[in-house]
Amino acid sequence: MIEDWIFSDEQKVCHFRVAGILIQDNKLLIQKDKDNVIAVPGGHISFGETSENALIREFKEEIGVEISVNRLIWIEENFWKWGKRDAHNISFYYLIALKNDADISSTFVKPIKDNSNILLSWITFDDMKNATIYPEFIKEKIENISDSIEHFTGSSW
Numbered sequence: 001m002i003e004d005w006i007f008s009d010e011q012k013v014c015h016f017r018v019a020g021i022l023i024q025d026n027k028l029l030i031q032k033d034k035d036n037v038i039a040v041p042g043g044h045i046s047f048g049e050t051s052e053n054a055l056i057r058e059f060k061e062e063i064g065v066e067i068s069v070n071r072l073i074w075i076e077e078n079f080w081k082w083g084k085r086d087a088h089n090i091s092f093y094y095l096i097a098l099k100n101d102a103d104i105s106s107t108f109v110k111p112i113k114d115n116s117n118i119l120l121s122w123i124t125f126d127d128m129k130n131a132t133i134y135p136e137f138i139k140e141k142i143e144n145i146s147d148s149i150e151h152f153t154g155s156s157w
Contacts, residue, residue, distance in 0.1 A: 004044035014088040018042045018051045020059060020067060020096040021142075027122040028142060029104070030133065034117045038133040040093065041120060051092045063120065065102040070095040073145055076135050077153045091135070095145065 005016040019042030022029040031041045043058035045051055052069045059067045074093040081087065098104070104120070123131060128139055137152050 003047055005047050006044060010085070012086045012088070013082055015090075016045045016051075017089060017091045018045055018055045018058070019091060019093050020055050020069075021073065021093055021145075022067070022096050022098070023142075024122070026125050028125070028128065028138075029120060030123050031118050031120050038123070038131055039135075040138065042091075052094065055094055055096065059096075062118075063104065065104060066099040067096045068099050070097060072149050074137070074141070075149060075151045076137075077151075078135065079155045 007014045019040040020029075021040060029041060030038050032038050041059070041062065042055060043062065045054040049057075051072075055069055056067060059065055071094065072092055073095050074091075076089070076091045076093070078089045078091070079087065080089075123133075125143055128142065133139060135152065141150070
């Protein structure tokens with residue numbers, strides 16, 4: 001069994017995550033957990049797996065759709081407290097598109113795999129401005145995605 005790229009002990013946790021930026025009609029696909037924490041859908045990269053392949057796999061497993069990965073747009077290194085542990089996350093964000101005329105245009109999409117605590121939905125760019133969404137830089141960058149890869153560091157979570 002291939003394991004996710006997560007390293008942890010009693011004092012620290014470090015993981016490598018990939019996420020997809022899927023935009024349709026000036027709306028972004030987001031995920032909310034049971035605590036209403038809003039983020040961009042994706043998942044952990046398995047050891048030995050490329051970030052692009054991980055993203056394709058995650059969308060197929062979690063939502064049941066095939067995607068094409070257009071390009072890497074953001075890299076984030078984030079540091080925060082996860083309970084009593086120090087957390088360090090590295091995330092790659094890719095601009096993606098749906099393949100094969102897939103339709104996830106309904107208001108809410110329930111994942112098909114292992115995480116029934118997550119609900120997927122669409123948020124307009126305007127509504128995003130007043131929402132708490134992670135990473136926070138998405139609010140500022142979503143309407144003007146750079147042609148080059150941007151790198152962010154911080155402790156925004």
